[in-house]
Amino acid sequence: MAFEEGYLIPFRKNLPEDPKTADQLIDVDRGGLSFRPITGVFENVAELDFFSMYPSIIANYNLSYETINCPHRECTAKLPTGYRVCTKREGIVPKALRFLLNRRIHYKELMKRSQNRREIFDRRQKGLKWLLVVSFGYLGYKNAVFGRIESHETTTAIGRQLLLFVKEIAESRGFRLLHALTDSVWIYRKDATEKDYRELETVLNEKLKRRFKGINKNLIDFRINLEGIFDWIVFLPSKEDGIGVPNRFYGKFRNRELKVRGIELRRSDSPYFIKVFQEEVLNVLKKANNKEEFLDKLKETEELLNSYKDKLRNGDFSIFQLSVKKRVSKDPTTYQKRTDISETAGTLLKEGIKVNPGERINIIYVKDKYIKGLPLEIYIKHPKPLDINRYERLLEDSYLPFRIVRSML
Ligand SMILES: [Zn+2]
Known part of the structure; x- marks a missing residue:
């Protein structure tokens, strides 16, 4: 449109913001x-x-x-x-x-x-x-x-x-x-x-x-x-x-x-099993046509939570369904605090794989004295026992948006 209308199109913009007072800035x-x-x-x-x-x-x-x-x-x-x-x-x-x-x-x-x-x-x-x-x-x-x-x-x-x-x-x-x-x-x-x-x-x-x-x-x-x-x-x-x-x-x-x-269902870092779980809960709730029916259906969903816990303990989920995708926000060597991201990125670095800021890593939570999680790639080669408690906590957390309803009544 700019071409059609005969506009001069700046190669680079050079239009600084007009000065404002602090009051103006707060206002606008x-x-x-x-x-x-x-x-x-x-x-x-x-x-x-x-x-x-x-x-x-x-x-x-x-x-x-x-x-x-x-x-x-x-x-x-x-x-x-x-x-x-x-x-x-x-x-x-x-x-x-x-x-x-x-x-x-x-x-x-x-x-x-x-x-x-x-x-x-x-x-x-x-x-x-x-x-x-x-x-x-x-x-x-x-x-x-x-x-x-x-x-x-x-x-x-x-x-x-x-x-x-x-x-x-x-x-x-x-x-x-x-x-x-x-x-x-x-x-x-x-x-x-x-x-x-x-x-x-x-x-x-x-x-x-x-x-x-x-x-x-x-x-x-x-x-x-x-x-x-x-x-x-x-x-x-x-x-x-x-x-x-x-x-x-x-x-x-x-x-x-x-x-x-x-909620977790909409987040890209949530593991697959959490998304499926929330989807199932919502599908049960979907049958309710008013608040009263909703509260009834809500009770049913607790059974779902228990069945998912059983599935976790029985090892029914594949490693891909359990992997948590997290985005690395900075150079892995510059993390000050030890988090599961810094730890996993560090493990990858030791293996000669450099993860750049903005990239995602797949984390598997394992039971280990020294580390919380392993990158999926490493886990596949050298599996360790999974930290089922950690996964159970994730599941519990993802049930919170439903559990909390009762305390809001
Ligand atoms: Zn004018």
Whole structure:
């Protein structure tokens, strides 16, 4: 697009951040809004998500490296962060994102109308969704050619306003906000039906349109959509202080789909047997259609925990299913503390294998006087008795997101 529009494209960016006072920095440099959720099990909870929130903000407020604090005298429009923004011409970034946004809207429309090509249109709009997500992320990178920190700050500032606006309207209509994270909210009202949630969705969209007008003439309406209603959802506390954490929850939508965030199942370093275990637990819970049934099913899952412990002791898992993948963060010789990563990387080094920062190693926990774990490669050649207790602890830990529910009631 830059080529087509005749932009000069800098070979290297040379646009330092404008000076700010400490107060200004505190005001603007805040990122996305995230709440600490109210922990516990809830039923009949609705999730509402903004449609490509950050890209819409960029497009609607003309946020681009060349439009913020532009040199024109006549551009006096101010952004919520206090920066001026150009009203004479559209910036390159908003223009590019508007193109992607309109395409995504187009595919969503086609999806609604189409019978046999729904899946195709859905994949296209999802592809565009992620392209839009990373576009925003990339603009915050200091060497992004068309990036600019001030536009990044303004985007998240308006994002926070949007989220708080939604919260206020939902609350004024008797809904309770359980959680909010960047561009999603989880709300609840005891007897709310799907119709009530749909009505709220409509009201929100009308009010958003009136309140957030942007400055771009080619406005793309801010839209918030009902993502789904959870039969039940669990917001988990942090392991450290017991208070809710933004991105640790699991729940089941009315359409039987699960949504899981922040537990071992979603982590790339968790061993296979842990992931399978959590998946099995969730599959049992998935049968529950409300909080009461959920609590019933939860009891059943304790048997699963015991059966997995038995499997561990009987040696039913292969060594590959037990290996824990960990990322080495620095040169293995520079670790100050002895951890399982430094130890395993050290063992590999002795064997002439240098592990570089960023690489992953597979660790097998063994029962040994001197070491906690062995690299998978070495273990295969020289097996030792496994540290089953350690694996059992991993299993117990991965059951915590389920066990803890009872103490939250
Ligand atoms: Zn201007």
